[in-house]
Amino acid sequence: MNSIKEVTQMTGISASTLRYYENEGLLPHVKRDENGKRQYDEEDLEWVHFITALRATGMPIVQIQRYVQLYQAGDFTISERKAMMIQHKKDIENKIADLYRNLDKINYKLALYDVLEAQR
Numbered sequence: 343m344n345s346i347k348e349v350t351q352m353t354g355i356s357a358s359t360l361r362y363y364e365n366e367g368l369l370p371h372v373k374r375d376e377n378g379k380r381q382y383d384e385e386d387l388e389w390v391h392f393i394t395a396l397r398a399t400g401m402p403i404v405q406i407q408r409y410v411q412l413y414q415a416g417d418f419t420i421s422e423r424k425a426m427m428i429q430h431k432k433d434i435e436n437k438i439a440d441l442y443r444n445l446d447k448i449n450y451k452l453a454l455y456d457v458l459e460a461q462r
Contacts, residue, residue, distance in 0.1 A: 368403070
């Protein structure tokens with residue numbers, strides 16, 4: 343078991359963010375010790391890393407909440423959870439494609455500057 347301080351050190355996520363995730367139902371299984379302090383097990387840490395990945399790739403809290411609700415509902419929701427992940431993957435791939443298109447424009451401009459500098 344890990345304390346909230348240990349989890350913040352392991353993950354780089356602030357204690358307030360971890361508490362927020364728990365309050366929003368994203369970390370529904372965090373246990374408490376006899377003094378009421380949070381105790382994170384390996385499953386909780388896996389959820390923290392998963393939530394972090396989803397947030398870093400732009401998934402809204404509301405969608406993550408829905409995913410957690412489906413997970414808690416049981417295996418009969420696997421298809422719906424998979425569909426959510428497929429859609430999110432497509433969204434990320436589209437964002438990556440947009441970034442590459444914009445990077446190409448920037449690289450084109452930099453190449454023009456290289457030509458202009460070489461002509462001086």
